[in-house]
Amino acid sequence: MESSNKQFMYVIECEDGSLYTGYTTNVKRRYQQHVTGKGAKYTRAHRPKQLLYQEEFVDQHSAMHAEYQFKQLSRTQKMQYIKKHQSKITD
Numbered sequence: 001m002e003s004s005n006k007q008f009m010y011v012i013e014c015e016d017g018s019l020y021t022g023y024t025t026n027v028k029r030r031y032q033q034h035v036t037g038k039g040a041k042y043t044r045a046h047r048p049k050q051l052l053y054q055e056e057f058v059d060q061h062s063a064m065h066a067e068y069q070f071k072q073l074s075r076t077q078k079m080q081y082i083k084k085h086q087s088k089i090t091d
Contacts, residue, residue, distance in 0.1 A: 007063035009070065011053040011082060014046035019078060021070050023063040027054045053082045 008027050012020045012034060020043055024030040033039040034048045057063040070078060 007057045007060045009055050009057065009063050009066045010051060011070070011078070012043065012048045013050050013052045014043065015049045016046050018046050019052070019075065020046065020048070021067050023060070023067045027051070053085070055085065 005025075007023060007025060009021065009023050010027050010030070012022075012031065014020060020034070020040065022030065022040065030039065031048065031051050034043040037044050039048075055066065057066060070081065073081065
C-alpha cells in the first residue's frame with residue numbers, strides 16, 4: 001500500500017508506443033487521472049495503454065531526480081532499465 005510520505009517515479013506506455021514518465025505520491029490515482037484525460041497534457045494527446053513501471057523513493061527530490069535521469073535515456077536504455085528493475089512494480 002502506498003503512503004503519502006513516499007514518492008514514486010512511474011512509466012506509462014501510450015497507445016502509440018511512446019513512453020510517459022512522471023512522479024507522484026499515489027501511482028494508481030495518478031494513472032487513473034491520465035486514463036480519464038485529467039493527467040498531463042502529453043497523455044491527453046497520447047492515450048495511456050498500460051503502466052509499465054513504478055519505483056518508490058523516500059522523498060520528492062529523489063523521485064524527481066530519478067524521473068529526470070530516466071528521461072535522459074534513449075528508448076532502448078529505458079526499456080533495458082525497466083526490464084532490469086521489473087521486480088519494483090507493485091500493485
